[in-house]
Amino acid sequence: HPTTYLNLINGPHPVYECTPQPPLPRKSNCFSFSKNHTTHNQFDKAHINDIKKPRRHRHTSTKGMNPKFLRNQRYARKHNKKNREIASEEE
Secondary structure, eight states: OOOOHHHHHHOOOOOOOOOOOOOOOOOTTOOOOOOOOOOTTHHHHHHHSOOOOOOOOSSOOOTTSOHHHHHHHHHHHHHHHHHHHHHHHHO
16 A cells, blocks of 8 residues: 555555355245235125126217228218108107
């Protein structure tokens, strides 16, 4: 170590050498195991409140449908109203 002003005042710092530690012995019944998911009791919980069918809505969502189909459907509905008015006038 080079001699510096701090070394003269405080004295030389000891050099600590890190020696590798031997691995600890592992028992044969130790596992690195963690449970992520279990279905225990889920069936019973579901049937306490009854499993119900999903509710059917009056109008299903058109989100993600074919735009060409939706455009045609829009025109068909528009002209269907006109046809109903004409049919009611004739009767």
